[in-house]
Amino acid sequence: MILEARGVCAGYRDVGIVHDVSFELESGEVLCLLGPNGVGKTTLFKSLLGFIPFSAGGLYVDGRAVDHRRRKETVLLIGCVPQVHEPPFPFVVIDVVVMGSIARTDAFAGPGRDAFDEADELLELLGIAYLRNRVYTEISGGERQMVLIARALMQNPSFLMMDEPTSSLDFGNQMRVLAQICALAHRGVGIIMTSHFPDHAFLCCDKAAVMSRTSPFRVADVGDIVCEETLEEAYGIPVKVASLDVPEHPDGTVTTCVPLLKTKAHPCPCGEEGLFGVDGRVR
Numbered sequence: 619m620i621l622e623a624r625g626v627c628a629g630y631r632d633v634g635i636v637h638d639v640s641f642e643l644e645s646g647e648v649l650c651l652l653g654p655n656g657v658g659k660t661t662l663f664k665s666l667l668g669f670i671p672f673s674a675g676g677l678y679v680d681g682r683a684v685d686h687r688r689r690k691e692t693v694l695l696i697g698c699v700p701q702v703h704e705p706p707f708p709f710v711v712i713d714v715v716v717m718g719s720i721a722r723t724d725a726f727a728g729p730g731r732d733a734f735d736e737a738d739e740l741l742e743l744l745g746i747a748y749l750r751n752r753v754y755t756e757i758s759g760g761e762r763q764m765v766l767i768a769r770a771l772m773q774n775p776s777f778l779m780m781d782e783p784t785s786s787l788d789f790g791n792q793m794r795v796l797a798q799i800c801a802l803a804h805r806g807v808g809i810i811m812t813s814h815f816p817d818h819a820f821l822c823c824d825k826a827a828v829m830s831r832t833s834p835f836r837v838a839d840v841g842d843i844v845c846e847e848t849l850e851e852a853y854g855i856p857v858k859v860a861s862l863d864v865p866e867h868p869d870g871t872v873t874t875c876v877p878l879l880k881t882k883a884h885p886c887p888c889g890e891e892g893l894f895g896v897d898g899r900v901r
């Protein structure tokens with residue numbers, strides 16, 4: 619399957635936030651959406667998920683326009699892991715996960731034994747079975763993030779949109795979530811995720827897109843777009859992208875992105891706070 623955004627524009631009332639966004643995502647591919655705070659990544663997600671209308675353009679699956687008025691159809695096609703989630707009631711974790719199956723359940727029947735078994739399997743798969751009977755509002759932010767991923771997977775969606783899936787996770791859990799993203803992609807789920815860490819694109823994504831206040835929306839293979847020039851332009855800081863030889867890694871090398879900070883040992887010579895460039899120029 620191919621999910622395709624064509625010339626999507628969206629915003630709030632008369633204010634345009636998302637301008638002319640186009641990309642293609644195949645089943646099993648992972649796309650990382652990068653860009654500074656407030657540039658419109660969540661707004662783009664909201665429009666693609668049908669929570670706010672497109673002011674132009676549209677979303678297509680295998681060339682067929684997605685009609686967001688057919689809510690159930692959309693929900694089964696595209697799952698969502700939101701950035702923040704405050705449930706109105708203190709549900710137990712297993713019930714939060716089972717709620718993800720509601721879109722594919724008979725409206726009057728409610729979830730059956732199968733749904734609970736499936737939810738248990740997902741909790742196991744994601745390594746959070748120990749949270750099964752905990753109250754969702756009483757678990758940590760990172761644990762909630764994992765529960766929300768399980769809930770989204772209960773929909774068994776073809777595509778998954780994950781808004782900062784690693785926010786509030788510790789270093790190890792960030793990597794565990796990225797590993798789960800890779801595993802889901804191997805199972806054929808097409809994933810769009812946002813991240814504030816360009817390294818996440820190197821770690822688990824096929825494509826990356828960059829939203830910036832000064833340039834049009836761009837999307838390309840990770841190696842082509844996550845580069846010093848693009849990152850410096852998007853985030854306004856000097857950055858070095860480097861490949862390291864890592865014989866233990868199956869690829870033999872890993873690519874990483876390093877922001878160039880002034881350090882105590884090597885202070886920036888000219889008064890500009892915090893940052894200096896790769897070429898020695900102070901930014």
Ligand SMILES: Nc1ncnc2c1ncn2[C@@H]1O[C@H](COP(=O)(O)OP(=O)(O)OP(=O)(O)O)[C@@H](O)[C@H]1O
Binds near residue numbers: 657660
């Ligand atoms: N409900 C709303 N009504 C009006 N403006 C909004 C609304 N939600 C967000 N905005 C504005 O839209 C712009 C884009 O916000 P958005 O949350 O999409 O950015 P973002 O790239 O996801 O940011 P972050 O990386 O900080 O999460 C911001 O200027 C924000 O203030």
